[in-house]
Amino acid sequence: MYSIILLDDESDFSVNIVKYKTKRKSILFLSPYQNLKWFGSTSSKVKLLQFHGDFYCIEYHKKEVACNGLLFNNIYLQPYLSLNTIKFQEISQLVDKMEKEVGANKRFSESVIKSYLQLILAICSSEKDEQLGNRLTPQTNENELLLFQSLLELHFHTERNSSFYADKLNMSLSSFSKKIKSQVGKTPTQLIQERVIIEAKKLLHLTFKTVKEVSVELNFDDEFYFSRYFKKEVGLSPTHFREKVGISIVAK
Structure with a gap:
């Protein structure tokens, strides 16, 4: 399931072992099988909205709502969005309307729910895009991050060793690792692993390629090593992941 979590109060949590602290009125976006852990009190007011890719495929609808790589599946951006009170209440009210529609069992309920979901994603994508656009000109170490991304x-x-990228940037491995972690809270090794896993998930969900074909495309020595690598990061095997998330309409 994709998860959208409305956090009314300040919250402390980690996503894939990276710790975050949000302000009040924030929204957290999680892709299937991301590891979320809460810290401190869980008494804060929280609303949870979950949807399966078969119900609403964010890749299939990317022309209408470009949220894939912005709200979801971006290893360089924070997985949450902070909003002002008015915007947050607007999203919260849409979630409430979706909940009422779920229980209504009307003829057009599914279409209405999808419309509400798409509106939520569109509002949040627009807001996040605007916030990113308002950032100041990157400093030197941020430019290094952009070069690393490229x-x-x-x-x-083919290259999963941090030293390869440090060499390309003419930096020592130690200096390179410190600068990258200071920018995104993750080490280069973590970013490399997450990028490989995102691609693996994409191929498993958006194509009919076999696990062996996916492992070959990602340059693993064999599909068994790929399966171990994937399970270590995701918590389940590539085959089990595909069974859970299904194959998207995009593959057809």
Whole structure:
């Protein structure tokens, strides 16, 4: 399930072992099988909205709502969005309307619910895009992060060692690791692993390629090593993951 979690109060949690602390009126976005852990009190007011890719495929609807890679599945951005009170209440009211529609069992309930969901994603995507656009000009270390992103996109299929990227940036491994972690809260190794896993999930969900074909495309020595690598990061095997999330309409 994709998860959208409305956090009315300040919250402390980790996603894939990276810790975050949100302000009041924030929304957390999680892709299937991301590891979420809460810290401190759980008495805060929380609303949870979950949907399966078969109900609403974020890749299939990317022309209407470009949320894949913005709200979901971006290893460089924080997985949450902070909103002002008015925007947050608007999203909260839409979730309430969806809940009422679920219980209504009307003829057009599914279409109405999808419309509400798409509206929530569109509002949040627009807000996050605007917030990212309002950021100040990147500093030197942020430019290094952008260069690393570009290199990772080019080489993640074949290069999974942090030292490769440090060498490309003419930096020591220690300095490179510190600078990257200071920017996104993750080590280069974590980012490399997450990028590989996102691609693996994409191929398993959006194509009919076999697990062996996916492992070959991602340059693993064999499908068994790929399965162990995937299970260590995701918590279940590639085959089990595909059974749970299904194969998207995009593959057809």
